[in-house]
Amino acid sequence: MARLLLSVPIAYAGTAVLLAFAYVARPALVSPVLLLLIVRQAAPLAIAVLGQSLCMRVLSLDLSIGGVILAVSYILTSGILRLPEPLLLLICVLFGAAVGAVNAFFITRIKASSVIVTLATALILSGVVFSLSQLRAPGEAPAILRYIGQTRIGIVPISPLFWLAIFLPVALFLRMSVFGRYVDAIGANPRAALISGIPYVRIVTIAHILSSILAVFSGFVLVGFVGAGSLDIGRDLPLTSLVAVILGGVTFGSGKGGSLGPAVAAFMLTFSFNLLTSLGVGEPGKLMLQGAIIALAATRRSPD
Amino acid sequence: MALSSPANALVAFRSINKSFGSTQALVDLSLQGSAGSVHAITGENGAGKSTLMNLLAGVHQPDSGEISVRGQALRLESPAQAQNAGVSTIFQELTILPNLTVAENLFLGREPHRTGIIDRSLMRRRAEQALELVKCRVDVNAYCQALSVAEQQLIEIAKGLMADADIFILDEPTAALNGPEVDTLGELIHSLKTAGKLIFYISHRLEEIFRFSEAVSVLKDGRLVGTFETHELTQDELISLMVGRPLGQLFPPRNPHPSYLGCALEVSELVTSEPEHAVSFRINRGEIVGFAGLQGQGQREIIRAVAGVGPHVGGRVKKRGPGDALQNVDLSIVAVARSGIGFIPEDRKSEGLYLSLSIEQNVALGMLRQLAMWRRAHVRKSGIDDLLLRMRVRANDQGQLVSSLSGGNQQKVMLGRWLASGVDVLLVEEPTRGVDVGAKSEIYALLREFANSGGAVLIVSSELTEILGLCDRILVVRDGEITAELDGVGTSEEEIMRYALAGSTADARKEL
Amino acid sequence: AGDDVQLLPPELLAPTTDKKTPPDKYKKAPPWTIGMVFPGVGNTWIIQMAAETKSEAARTPEIKEFIFTEANWDPTKQVANMEDMISRKVDAIIIAPIAMPLLKKQVDAALAAGIPVINLGWSKGALPSTVEVMGGGGPFGEVGGKWLRDKLGGKGTVWAFRGVAGVQEETDRYEGFKKAIAGSEITIGAEVFADWNYAKAKGLCENLVLSGKPVDGIWFSGAEMTRGCIDVFKEAGRPLVPMTGEGNNGFLRAWKESKLDSVAAVFTPELGPAALRATVAILQGKSLYDHYFSDPAPITNANLDRYYRPDLNDAFWMPSELPAAEIEKMFKK
């Protein structure tokens, strides 16, 4: 029983503590309307985190998320491609898949460090987008995306539903399928996985392609939310998503961790930003508290 | 000789208890070792031998009880403290670091130095002396990642024996060694003993225990069964003390009149690296074939190339496919595995097992092998339980993490994964490395059963007795070439050694 | 004085001092190479400013080469860029320091090497540059502050939406705002840093609105954030309170569509061409004032239609002097 409790990701307890604290200190924050809004704010992070967690479960990392989102924003809003909206969205998804495939190529074939590879692709993507966007100012986001990013059905915003529609199939697939078992095996010992004939290259490639595609979806929600192109969109996502994955119970190199924990952690982080704001903590104090929360939450609890 | 008189004990364990979570690894265990003796510790896999030694080596601390050295109770909090107390340990798992040179590895932790600056020339000189001692001929400036497991094990031994210590722990030092090297070790141990040191010696090779030790302590389920003078025991008595029953036959009966079911695997003109020779051989269904030969003659390279794990420059491998037709196998790991060939590596820790996953997850990965990736992963728990029972795996339940199993039980889980995976060809490196006699006979029986039901097995082993007792056919490898093909029943250790040691084949050809 | 060089129309830019540069001190024969050491890119104002400056340079025949460098907002990189400009022996350098004390050593070195340095910024004496051209800052913040003070009749609770913490321009704007409401009964009920960013402002504003904090008006140090807040009020079904903005087409559109009660300070991207013209004048040996400042009359509810360009997209900033064709190309919807 104790072992079971210890294996529950810190994100669940952390969320409960934060909610309880907010209930006492800022009751308005835990009203359904506000909670739903925070869920909506968390949606882009939660989508990106799903991909990041998959990468981390196969002992890889994806720091190129931010670059992909920038590129998506550019493709969608710069007006260089004057195409119908659905086609534009499809191009973004294909673009994401290509970036993921490039990342995976270097990681699996060159056996390069995923930190370095995805850092490099992020640099290339943001460098190119920045230099291209000097030529044209960003325009408006496609109407479908503005609908997803800004509209609500009743009091329920659409973007969390969009997240759920992505999350459920992916999480279920990872949990139930042979693929999911392979993911755990690679996470626990990639060399053993390789030697026992598990298709290591294919699985890591799928993980990175999926991660980049999810980054594209995350970009869709962000661009839709902002309603126009922007050059500082999704800047924090690579590092924040990393934190969320760890707080969500995925541990590097052990083959442990699922999909729900990281999603809850994404909510927890977003909620904590909101809580600190509503407590009127200034920018420096906010950063300091965030740092402290992350460090404390990531502290390993099980003695071994 | 007074074996259990605490008066002249150099090391004494008193009422030691140690548990890991719910596993009680040592129970109220007391044991003494005296100076100037070789004290063997033996017992089944998971009996607690390594745990006991790890307490003395400072890796773990006892839950209760006391360890005293030279009559003084000590609390050893770290390997460093144990070293300072005069304990030198050669661990069951190798601790050689691949990115350090031989010399650096030999002196890691106690580098010769002047105020922190390493005296490299002194270190090299002393390293050369140390290697001479164990008769290991490698360059002291070579990086250890280039060395074979056997060479690494020798370096590990040299490092341990060279230490300025009074107590030496050797936890399965010979798992990767063969005859001549074991002899050298025997001489070294003897000279330490005459110098008044205490040596704790753990091995599953019973003949070594009888050759080296004067006392033997048998552990079972974390308890001491007893300490005996070795020469008063017979091998069979020792086995029944360990296993709790007399062991019937170690090796399962061979099929005396082989009528094999046709070729399972055909290797033709396989070249593993540029200057090597090409090898060709075939394995039939229902047959166990072994590679014999001295350490490092290329057996490992051949089996790894066939498995798609090691490099190959040329050649072809065909395997029986559906409808008995031989089909070409692409020599990449994934393709080899998909064609129904299982490869069981010698280094289970880094290449074989998922230590941080449970037994169930490890075994299930084998069972799911035949399914496509997107299929539902459904595993029958009872199937796994049966397997664990048959292999006599000492574990609480199938949810237990593999990292918490003893070395031998880990080996069984790794084998079990492939036996349950439905492959029909097994390539096995060192099938019983670090496995106790009881489990050994289980593993042999399982491999034989696998063969009898139509499978084909190829093994590489450094234990000649294992090759002789288990294999139907023996291929002797020397200098990358198959120099002899012998019938497992009719041959002898001497005959194998003759082919393994014979002057180079080039000379032999000249003579013809 | 009639012979004064006019950098921009007087209503947009005026000298703030009588002191003038000595004529002919940096006079050089054309053609010139001019370098610009800019902090970084990242928002539409900067994009347009850079485009206007480059376009002006292209239209000036005496300029052989115009080198634009940016430091990605990294102070050490900006120092390096400035050093590299001096190494290249350009004829003049336009700088926009990330923070004012930065580049002092390099400006000294440039001047010593006979390279005039025109500062697109207001160093308040921290830098010895030849000419300074700037706008925004304190007066920008004051425009909104004064307007809110009048609107609310000198009392009430306002929120302040600030930009990126630790940036000089941001602090100046905020100080201007505080100066404008000093002495009134207006209190600041909430103060947040939303990095001049729509998404971040929207999130923070949602949080403030829904947690029920009282508000009578909102001051913004940038209009992207205003748009975020307008959307929040609309989505929450709350009546809009007076909010300040700035002269950007996207904001003007939102202002017009939402029937907001607002005022927009004008921070023109023409400051870039103005700095370039100042550089050209210095190289021609003309005398300029030491310091120019842009503090044009704000856009109000009354004259909004004069400025708003429904045919262009949100990224356009006014007033602009880009040729119509280029505006068309860059900002056409």
Place this chain on the structure above:
Amino acid sequence: MPVSIMKSNRSGLRLATIALPALLFVVLSILSPAFLSVQNLSNINGQIAALLIVSLGQLVVALIGGIDLSVGAVLSLTTTIIVSVSPDFALPAALLAGIAIGLVNGIGVTVAGVHPLIMTMASMTFLQGLALLIHPVPGGTVPDYLAGLAWTSAAGVPAAFFWCVAAVTIASFLLSMTRFGLRLFAIGANQASAARNGIAVRWYSVSCYVICSVAATIAGIFISARVSSGDATVGAPFALDSITAIAMGGVQLAGGTGSVAGVVLGTITLGLLTNGMNLVGISPFLRTAATGLLLLVAISMQRRTVIGV
């Protein structure tokens, strides 16, 4: 480059590590007449000195398989301390802060078991806040004696050169001559094995994080002199830049592989890239993209055998 270093496979040095900066150097001297001027070379030296010092610290942490994302924030914090504390105490205060941060990072990673990426990202966030708290707006005055340390030159050789030489000498000595250095390589290859060889792994790991933080502090002292001010965000790019630099230099983040020479070369490559693009007049916006491309080229030429982060 001595052949022995090239051969040793724990240095991570490959032909590419050396060829890349050499190639850049040749191309730039052909393309730009200003490149080879003494002034420009000394500019480059000044521009890379701080990154070199930070990267050497990053190397020490990378050798044991760690990573330190907080170096940039430490650097920023140092500059704010320098301008906020009375000149007499500025240096000791900054160094003390550096040591304390290293201790916290190291203890967080080794004792509390937090993944180094997360631990140092947490401290990065915290320290960024602290720096903004201490000194919200860039400015302030740097003590004169510090300004002198960064700007004076001796016999025509700029001060920055001596900073670099000192840092490289100390790091090389530590890593290739001492027991401490050797043991770092051992820990990086396999912590558990190193511990069984009697090495106090925790003690060494914590030391590495302290060394890294102190290196960032020293770089911060240099930077505050160079930009003549305290700036709470000045260090931000150093975290990723230092990782880029060591990666170009063949250092493996998995631990156990890397060399001072590699880090020097990696840092020079990055410095040449920035300086060269300014001199040749290539659009600055492409610099980031070029860095990324070069990084991919560099890692493609240094195939590893390990799989992992």
